[in-house]
Amino acid sequence: MSRLVLILRHPQLKDLYQFWLGLCRNERLPMAADLDPAHLRPWIDNLVVLDVSVDGDDFIYAYYGRSFSNAFGADTVGKPISNLPTEQAATLKAEYDRVVKDHLPQARVYTADFDGDTQTWERLVLPLFDRIGDVEKLLVCAYRLKN
Amino acid sequence: MAVEKFPQRRPLEVKDPMTAGEFNLWCAIHDKPYRMARHQWPDGATEWDVEFNPGKPDGTIAYGTGQEDETLATLAAFAFMAGIEWAEDARRTADDDDEVPEIVPPSAAAVVPVIAPEPSLYARALALAMQAGTVTPRALQDALGISLDRALRLTERMEDEGIAGAAEADGIRAILVSTARLPGNA
Numbered sequence: 656m657s658r659l660v661l662i663l664r665h666p667q668l669k670d671l672y673q674f675w676l677g678l679c680r681n682e683r684l685p686m687a688a689d690l691d692p693a694h695l696r697p698w699i700d701n702l703v704v705l706d707v708s709v710d711g712d713d714f715i716y717a718y719y720g721r722s723f724s725n726a727f728g729a730d731t732v733g734k735p736i737s738n739l740p741t742e743q744a745a746t747l748k749a750e751y752d753r754v755v756k757d758h759l760p761q762a763r764v765y766t767a768d769f770d771g772d773t774q775t776w777e778r779l780v781l782p783l784f785d786r787i788g789d790v791e792k793l794l795v796c797a798y799r800l801k802n
Numbered sequence: 803m804a805v806e807k808f809p810q811r812r813p814l815e816v817k818d819p820m821t822a823g824e825f826n827l828w829c830a831i832h833d834k835p836y837r838m839a840r841h842q843w844p845d846g847a848t849e850w851d852v853e854f855n856p857g858k859p860d861g862t863i864a865y866g867t868g869q870e871d872e873t874l875a876t877l878a879a880f881a882f883m884a885g886i887e888w889a890e891d892a893r894r895t896a897d898d899d900d901e902v903p904e905i906v907p908p909s910a911a912a913v914v915p916v917i918a919p920e921p922s923l924y925a926r927a928l929a930l931a932m933q934a935g936t937v938t939p940r941a942l943q944d945a946l947g948i949s950l951d952r953a954l955r956l957t958e959r960m961e962d963e964g965i966a967g968a969a970e971a972d973g974i975r976a977i978l979v980s981t982a983r984l985p986g987n988a
Contacts, residue, residue: 688951692827699823704830709944716857718830721823732826732837733857783831785950787939787973792831 661762665798668779675781684784687792703795755790775800819873850875927956
């Protein structure tokens with residue numbers, strides 16, 4: 656379900672959401688080209704950037720934060736989400752498709768088994784626009800919630 | 803072959819050290835197909851490289867910074883990118899300019915094979931737009947294999963020259979002229 660205002664749990668995600676909302680001031684669409692990585696330092700290791708494919712049907716990893724590559728040992732940059740295991744790819748695609756369609760951020764909390772360790776994470780997906788108002792990139796940030 | 807290693811020194815005043823992550827995030831945000839990655843030599847030493855098209859079948863190493871220190875390597879990587887951008891700007895300027903056929907003196911023309919000039923990027927974009935009757939930056943990006951930014955500039959130039967109309971809400975511009983009225987066809 657899309658929500659106009661997201662209610663988040665993790666303080667870092669709250670801050671990033673506020674940062675993104677700040678980019679929307681004066682009815683502007685947050686554009687990828689306007690972002691400065693220095694402004695994203697507080698979240699840089701927990702960020703993922705995905706490019707929306709030209710046909711809009713897939714999402715390609717362009718940046719994968721150090722926390723994730725260290726935690727999951729994966730190198731996803733340059734690869735589409737359609738390469739992921741079917742169930743995971745379908746879940747992510749549905750989530751990203753909604754952000755692209757609605758032009759609105761999405762957030763969710765999920766619990767999963769990571770090599771025998773059950774963990775709960777919260778993730779936030781933010782759209783970044785091109786000059787003609789299409790979503791061209793997604794900025795994803797996720798943090799593990801402590802029990 | 804012995805390789806002399808230069809001493810690796812940090813600049814004295816790096817108050818706000820940059821990281822490979824920042825370089826990689828900058829590239830991701832700006833559609834630059836590069837990434838810094840650390841590689842390990844057989845002797846255990848590590849150095850930072852700049853990869854081109856990381857994760858893709860044609861991925862390769864574009865530049866070896868020769869630096870073990872992440873901050874110095876990131877500075878070198880950004881300097882490398884500055885060079886790439888300079889070269890892209892130079893090529894873009896050349897592409898955007900209308901091509902003027904070179905006048906070949908008759909004596910030289912007799913011995914030099916005549917090679918038809920490659921149509922400029924703008925000419926190719928115009929041809930696509932005329933054929934479709936409309937133009938969008940996305941369509942040009944797709945058809946010409948160029949960045950969205952560059953495709954956008956081409957469509958803006960078409961509007962400036964009265965060839966395409968203003969962009970509609972969905973970015974589509976109507977083509978306002980027929981082929982016969984294009985410059986060079988009058």
